[in-house]
Amino acid sequence: MKKIPFIIFLLFFGIGFAQAQATASDGTPVVKKYNIKVTTTQEDLQKLFIQGFNGSEYYLLDSAVVKKGTAVFKKSKCEVPCGVYLLAYFDSTHSYTNIIGEFIINQEAKFVIHHSQHLDSTIGYIIDDINIEGSPENALLYSFRDRLMTVFTPDIRPICKEYRDMSPEGFVGKYVTAAYGTLQMANRTKDEAHAKIMQMIDDMDFSEPRLLHSPLIIFNALDHWVKREDDADTIMASMDYILKRCTNPIVRNFFLNHFFTMADIHDPVLDPILVYLYDNYDHDWIPEGREGSTKRKIESLRKVISGARIPELISHDLDGDPHSTNDIKTKYTVLWFWDPDCDHCQEMTPQLHQMYVDHAEEYDFEVFAVEVNDDYERWKKFSDEHNLWDWINLSTSRGEQNIDFIEYFDIVTTPVILLIDNSMYHTIIARQITLSELQKFFENN
Numbered sequence: 295m296k297k298i299p300f301i302i303f304l305l306f307f308g309i310g311f312a313q314a315q316a317t318a319s320d321g322t323p324v325v326k327k328y329n330i331k332v333t334t335t336q337e338d339l340q341k342l343f344i345q346g347f348n349g350s351e352y353y354l355l356d357s358a359v360v361k362k363g364t365a366v367f368k369k370s371k372c373e374v375p376c377g378v379y380l381l382a383y384f385d386s387t388h389s390y391t392n393i394i395g396e397f398i399i400n401q402e403a404k405f406v407i408h409h410s411q412h413l414d415s416t417i418g419y420i421i422d423d424i425n426i427e428g429s430p431e432n433a434l435l436y437s438f439r440d441r442l443m444t445v446f447t448p449d450i451r452p453i454c455k456e457y458r459d460m461s462p463e464g465f466v467g468k469y470v471t472a473a474y475g476t477l478q479m480a481n482r483t484k485d486e487a488h489a490k491i492m493q494m495i496d497d498m499d500f501s502e503p504r505l506l507h508s509p510l511i512i513f514n515a516l517d518h519w520v521k522r523e524d525d526a527d528t529i530m531a532s533m534d535y536i537l538k539r540c541t542n543p544i545v546r547n548f549f550l551n552h553f554f555t556m557a558d559i560h561d562p563v564l565d566p567i568l569v570y571l572y573d574n575y576d577h578d579w580i581p582e583g584r585e586g587s588t589k590r591k592i593e594s595l596r597k598v599i600s601g602a603r604i605p606e607l608i609s610h611d612l613d614g615d616p617h618s619t620n621d622i623k624t625k626y627t628v629l630w631f632w633d634p635d636c637d638h639c640q641e642m643t644p645q646l647h648q649m650y651v652d653h654a655e656e657y658d659f660e661v662f663a664v665e666v667n668d669d670y671e672r673w674k675k676f677s678d679e680h681n682l683w684d685w686i687n688l689s690t691s692r693g694e695q696n697i698d699f700i701e702y703f704d705i706v707t708t709p710v711i712l713l714i715d716n717s718m719y720h721t722i723i724a725r726q727i728t729l730s731e732l733q734k735f736f737e738n739n
Contacts, residue, residue, distance in 0.1 A: 316373075318373050318375070320544060321503070321543070321544050322375055322376075322503050322506075322507075322544055323375070323376040323400075323503060323504055324373040324374055324375055324376060325372075325373075325374050325376060325399060325400070325401075325403040326370070326371065326372065326373065327369060327370035327371065327372060327403060328367065328368070328369055328372075328374060328399060328403035328404065329366070329367075329368045329403065329404040330344075330366070330367040330368075330397075330399075330403075330404070330405060330406075330407065331364065331365075331366050331367075331405075331406045331407070332358070332360075332364065332365045332366070332367070332381065332406075332407045332408075332409060333363055333364050333406065333407070333408050333409065334360065334363055334364075334365075334409040334410070335363065335409070335410040335411065336409065336410075336411055337363075339360045339383055340359065340360055340383075341357060341358070341359055341360060341365075341383065341384070342357065342358050342360060342365045342367075342381060342382070342383050342394075343355075343356070343357045343381075343382045343383060343384075343391075344356045344357070344367055344379050344380070344381060344382075345379060345380040345381075345382055345391075346374075346375070346377070346379050346507065347377065347378075347379075347506075347507055347508055347509050347510075348375075348506065348507060349506055349513055349548060349552055350513035350514060350517075350552070352509070355374065355379060356369065374399060375504075375506075375507040376398075376399060376400045376401075376465075376504045376507065377398070377399065377400075377504045377505070377506070377507025377508040378396050378397070378398055378399075378469055378473070378504075378507070378508035378509060379396065379397060379398075379399055380393050380394075380395070380396050380509060381393075381394040381395055381396075381397060381407060381409075381424075382394060394409055394422045394424065395407075395409075395422055395424040396435070396509065397424075397426060397429075397432050397435075398429070398431050398432050398435060398465065398466070398469075400431055400465060400504070401431075404428065405426055405427060405428035405429035405432065406426070406427040406428055407424060407425075407426050407427075408424065408425040408426070408427065409422065409423070409424055410422075410423045411423065424436065431464075431465065431466055434457070434460075434464075434466045435466050435469070435470070438453070438457055438466065438470050441453055442474070450474060451471075451493065451497065453470075454467070454470050454471040454474060454497070455471075455497075457470050457471075458470075458471055465502070465504055468498075468499045468502045468504075468505060469504075469505065469508055471494075471497050471498060471499070472494070472497075472498045472499070472505050472508070472510050472512055473508065473509065473510050473511070473512075491515050491516075491518075494512060494515065495512075495516075495535070495536060495539070498512065498539075500536070500539040500540040500541065500542065500545050500546075500549075501540070501541045501542040501545060502542070502545070503542055503544040503545055503548075505545075506544070506545065506548050513552070516536065517556055525563070526563060526564065526565075526566040526567050526570075526600075529557075529564070529567055530566075530567055530570050533553050533567070533571070536549060537549060537550065537553075537575070543578065546579075547578050547579035548579070550571060550575055550579035551579045551580075551581070553567070553571060554568060554571050554572075554579070557571075558591075562599075562600075562724070562725040562726045562727075565595050565598070565599050565725075566595075566599045566600060566601070568591070568592060568595055569592055569595050569596055569599060572588070572589075572592045573592075594704050595704075597702060597703070598703055598704065598712070598722065598725055599722065599725075600722055600723060600724060600725070601721060601722065602721070602722050603719050603720055603721050603722070604619070604629075604712075604714060604720050604721075604722060605697065605702075606618055606619055606620045606696065607619040607629075607662065607664075607695070607696065607697070607699070608695055608696040609664050609688040609689070609690060609692075609693070609695045609699075610688055610689065610690075610692035610693030610695075611686075611687065611688055611689075611692065612674065612677075612683075612687070612689075612692065613692075614692050614693050616693065617662075617686050617688055619662055619714070619720065620720075622660045622662065622686075622716060623716075624654075624658050624659050624660045624716065625658040625659065625715070625716055625717050626657070626658060626659035626660070626713060626714060626715060626716065626723075626736075627659065627660050627661075627662055627713075627714040627716055627720075628646070628650075628659055628660070628661045628662070628711065628712075628713055628714075628732070629662050629664075629710075629711065629712040629713075629714060630643070630646060630661055630662065630663040630664070630709060630710075630711055631664050631666050631699060631703065631705055631708060631709060631710040631711075632663065632664070632665060632666070632708050632709040632710075633665065633666060633667040633669070633708040633709075634665060634667075634669060634672040634673050634675070634676040634677075635667065635669060635672055636707075636708045636709065638708070638709060639708050639709045640676070642709055642729060643663075643676075643680065643682070643709070644680045645729055646661065646711075646729055647661075647680060647681075647682055647685065649729065649732070649733060650684075650685050651684070653733075653736065654685075657736040659736070660685065660686060661685040661686060662686045662688070663682070663685060663686060663687050663688065664688045664689070664690065664695075664699060665688070665689040665690065665691070666690055666699055666700055666705060666708065667690075667708075668689075668690050668691040669689075669691065670689060670691040670692070673689045673691065710725075710726065711725070711726060711727060711732070712724070712725045713725075713727065713732065713735065723735075
């Protein structure tokens with residue numbers, strides 16, 4: 295790869311940024327047209343692709359046929375987000391994608407990418423060589439990549455900082471910091487890897503929307519980082535740490551949506567995060583048309599997340615007599631909503647009952663078990679077979695409950711288990727925990 299003198303980089307770099315920048319309706323920098331010519335010496339190439347990014351997701355932006363070693367990507371009257379894109383091609387079997395290299399689409403939307411290959415005898419692999427003509431920003435990016443090939447250091451942050459300092463408002467320095475700041479994490483301990491991610495977060499410019507449209511490992515790293523603990527409070531603190539650095543509304547809204555989507559997986563541990571993000575940040579991040587469904591989801595979750603108080607629940611026993619959760623005098627109540635026709639219920643209900651027989655007095659808990667499918671015959675038969683009559687064994691088939699349990703607790707599949715602390719005004723402690731986790735809770739408390 296031909297190297298350009300450093301002073302010429304700076305000269306072209308400054309000229310390039312004097313151009314006006316178009317923006318999309320949400321304020322994201324975009325280009326309205328581009329003309330990217332690719333020349334290649336690789337004779338077997340038939341088609342090239344441009345791969346774009348939207349956070350952790352990627353998509354096919356464009357394709358072009360290679361004719362006589364040349365392909366042209368040309369588009370007008372479009373809105374292409376400014377950022378870093380990948381030039382790629384499929385292998386002969388179309389089973390995987392070969393990445394030729396990365397390049398920036400920014401103010402400079404017309405340039406030539408020269409591609410060739412050589413065999414690196416030291417590692418025994420064919421290496422793609424790229425030289426970009428007519429784009430000072432891309433030339434600067436590849437001077438950075440050249441440095442990485444020649445400078446071996448356990449910490450590349452000083453090199454990233456050097457490129458940031460060249461032009462504090464320039465994109466290249468911001469990108470290399472975010473994209474390469476966590477290199478050389480292999481063989482690191484968990485604590486070392488976490489410290490590396492923290493360095494990347496502290497170094498990254500969260501005001502730069504172009505980074506959202508670039509191939510960054512930060513999104514996977516952040517997901518891992520915010521999930522490193524099992525309690526919602528720690529995860530929410532991690533999210534707050536990042537969101538407070540998002541001074542650009544576009545970036546902040548992107549990360550809010552990213553975090554909400556990440557936590558929206560029907561995991562009781564993560565459900566409080568959804569309510570927290572909704573309550574503590576404005577709602578500009580919610581996609582248009584989903585405001586109503588998001589609000590309904592949050593209001594539904596409020597009733598069942600840890601710390602919520604349950605209302606009085608009334609259902610009926612075999613004789614049709616009503617039983618209320620308010621009448622339970624033990625310290626804890628285990629709510630067990632089940633269906634005798636459910637495979638998991640058939641397996642777990644006897645196990646929970648055995649825990650009740652062995653430890654109910656010791657752990658000071660009662661089970662409020664409700665068959666929710668109005669199936670009297672199956673409920674009675676299963677209860678008789680497993681002798682479930684010594685706990686509060688109820689069925690919605692024996693009388694009308696005071697509230698719709700299925701709707702209130704958002705019961706989609708059974709069984710549903712909730713652990714209630716009666717001494718704290720019938721507060722939910724946990725939801726959808728395993729029986730072993732329930733046992734462990736009682737042992738520790």
